[in-house]
Amino acid sequence: MRLSLASILCLAVQLGTALPGPPKKPAPVTPLTNHTILDPPKGGRIVYPRLAELHDGTILVTASVSGGSLMGNGKSAFPIFETKDNGVTWKWISNLTDQVNGWGMSAQPALLELRKPLGKFKPGTILASGNSWSSNGTRIDLYASTDGARTWEFISRVAEGGRPNTTNGATPIWEPFLLHYEDELIVYYSDQRDPLHGQKLAHQRSKDLLTWGPVVNDVRYDEYLARPGMTVVAHVAPIKKWILVYELPIGNSSSHGSHYPVHYRLADDPREFDAAEHVGIIVEDPATGDKMAPNASPYVVWSPVGGPNGTIIVSDADYDVLYVNRNGGDPGAWEVRESAQSAAYSRALHVFEKSPEWLMVVGGDTFDGNGWGGLSLSVQALEKKPGPGPGHGCKPPVV
Numbered sequence: 001m002r003l004s005l006a007s008i009l010c011l012a013v014q015l016g017t018a019l020p021g022p023p024k025k026p027a028p029v030t031p032l033t034n035h036t037i038l039d040p041p042k043g044g045r046i047v048y049p050r051l052a053e054l055h056d057g058t059i060l061v062t063a064s065v066s067g068g069s070l071m072g073n074g075k076s077a078f079p080i081f082e083t084k085d086n087g088v089t090w091k092w093i094s095n096l097t098d099q100v101n102g103w104g105m106s107a108q109p110a111l112l113e114l115r116k117p118l119g120k121f122k123p124g125t126i127l128a129s130g131n132s133w134s135s136n137g138t139r140i141d142l143y144a145s146t147d148g149a150r151t152w153e154f155i156s157r158v159a160e161g162g163r164p165n166t167t168n169g170a171t172p173i174w175e176p177f178l179l180h181y182e183d184e185l186i187v188y189y190s191d192q193r194d195p196l197h198g199q200k201l202a203h204q205r206s207k208d209l210l211t212w213g214p215v216v217n218d219v220r221y222d223e224y225l226a227r228p229g230m231t232v233v234a235h236v237a238p239i240k241k242w243i244l245v246y247e248l249p250i251g252n253s254s255s256h257g258s259h260y261p262v263h264y265r266l267a268d269d270p271r272e273f274d275a276a277e278h279v280g281i282i283v284e285d286p287a288t289g290d291k292m293a294p295n296a297s298p299y300v301v302w303s304p305v306g307g308p309n310g311t312i313i314v315s316d317a318d319y320d321v322l323y324v325n326r327n328g329g330d331p332g333a334w335e336v337r338e339s340a341q342s343a344a345y346s347r348a349l350h351v352f353e354k355s356p357e358w359l360m361v362v363g364g365d366t367f368d369g370n371g372w373g374g375l376s377l378s379v380q381a382l383e384k385k386p387g388p389g390p391g392h393g394c395k396p397p398v399v
């Protein structure tokens with residue numbers, strides 16, 4: 001399914017060729033390509049990276065680990081890495097381990113730094129979540145660190161479901177994503193517990209991080225077989241909207257060859273995606289009319305760079321390329337851009353807060369496990385020029 005990208009003519013991002021020398025302070029952002037964070041021992045496999053930028057520009061990265069001896073031979077845990085020079089050098093600073101279930105932190109981590117107080121938690125508190133599972137269930141637990149991610153403390157359980165099982169009719173939950181909005185933490189996740197839906201997307205909110213409000217639907221379809229999954233949310237400031245991206249498998253159906261086509265919704269309020277219109281991302285080559293649809297485990301970020309509406313940037317699992325929209329999410333305005341980071345299961349994107357013309361892409365292994373297996377990142381520049389509008393001529397990969 002991996003495509004050669006040599007045919008993509010629209011090389012709009014500059015790719016780095018050499019790694020820079022030791023950083024000065026403050027650390028400049030420099031381009032990086034497939035720069036190693038962690039090369040796991042033989043048999044080890046790292047997937048589904050997640051990250052958070054802290055108020056001082058430090059960036060934390062974590063990921064799911066499986067196989068090999070990386071996390072010892074005990075229960076699984078999320079390794080936490082830190083960079084203070086925008087991705088050049090990395091330090092393994094802690095492990096987020098399961099303190100309450102005896103099941104391990106199995107997969108699907110999430111990270112966020114509080115910038116404002118929330119309940120008794122002060123700004124600078126780092127929150128982490130993930131899916132702790134065993135044959136007895138799936139649990140989305142919340143942890144906090146008040147010492148820069150060196151140590152972690154269990155705070156509360158957000159939600160709980162049945163044992164991990166992706167068959168419709170089973171009742172697990174998956175894939176938390178954290179957003180601090182107004183005076184609440186929103187924890188989005190994928191939910192198989194509702195008998196009306198094979199899977200839906202939902203969230204729960206808390207004002208104190210200890211007690212959690214009711215399950216609120218974000219994305220659900222009348223068709224039972226639909227399994228919207230893997231929420232990621234970003235703010236698109238100029239149009240005062242929030243974007244939620246997700247994959248949407250429905251039985252064996254496909255969109256331009258993609259069985260988990262990436263969709264999105266735009267809403268005025270990140271608590272109210274349920275009523276928002278849904279759009280599948282389709283990229284068209286204006287020269288040939290050929291179309292392609294990004295596939296599976298999407299991520300989304302927004303940068304103010306790239307014209308009046310800035311740039312929405314989306315990643316998927318199957319293609320190296322990124323999908324950009326500089327027209328406020330206009331369904332006809334998606335364009336393909338080359339990425340410096342190869343395709344991987346649930347790559348994470350990040351726009352540097354103080355240097356928003358730079359994009360970080362972090363990747364691990366592919367879903368099928370046929371990648372390198374290590375954790376690495378790329379840093380590339382975004383286009384500064386405003387978008388030329390829908391139908392601009394970038395040749396997409398064609399499936």
Ligand SMILES: *[C@@H]1O[C@H](CO)[C@@H](O)[C@H](O)[C@H]1NC(C)=O
Pocket residue numbers: 034036342372374376
């Ligand atoms: C990325 O780097 C790793 C480690 O050096 C290497 O094994 C892998 O082939 C590289 N991936 C690409 C796409 O170049």
Ligand SMILES: *[C@@H]1O[C@H](CO)[C@@H](O)[C@H](O)[C@H]1NC(C)=O
Pocket residue numbers: 070071072079092093094095
């Ligand atoms: C994380 O856990 C692994 C496996 O137990 C251990 O080898 C490593 O030293 C730990 N790292 C830190 C920073 O605690």
Ligand SMILES: *[C@@H]1O[C@H](CO)[C@@H](O)[C@H](O)[C@H]1NC(C)=O
Pocket residue numbers: 102134135136
């Ligand atoms: C699952 O629950 C059963 C019954 O409570 C218990 O005996 C068993 O140890 C549990 N297994 C795990 C992995 O928690």
Ligand SMILES: *[C@@H]1O[C@H](CO)[C@@H](O)[C@H](O)[C@H]1NC(C)=O
Pocket residue numbers: 163165166167168169170
């Ligand atoms: C997975 O869920 C399906 C549907 O409920 C069920 O038939 C199957 O037995 C479950 N598999 C396991 C291993 O629990």
Ligand SMILES: *[C@@H]1O[C@H](CO)[C@@H](O)[C@H](O)[C@H]1NC(C)=O
Pocket residue numbers: 225251252
């Ligand atoms: C999907 O295709 C497989 C193989 O052709 C078939 O066995 C299965 O019933 C199909 N599933 C659905 C939901 O249509």
Ligand SMILES: *[C@@H]1O[C@H](CO)[C@@H](O)[C@H](O)[C@H]1NC(C)=O
Pocket residue numbers: 239307308309326327328329330387
């Ligand atoms: C910005 O996005 C809004 C909403 O999609 C759209 O109406 C407007 O035309 C866009 N402006 C530019 C310059 O793309």
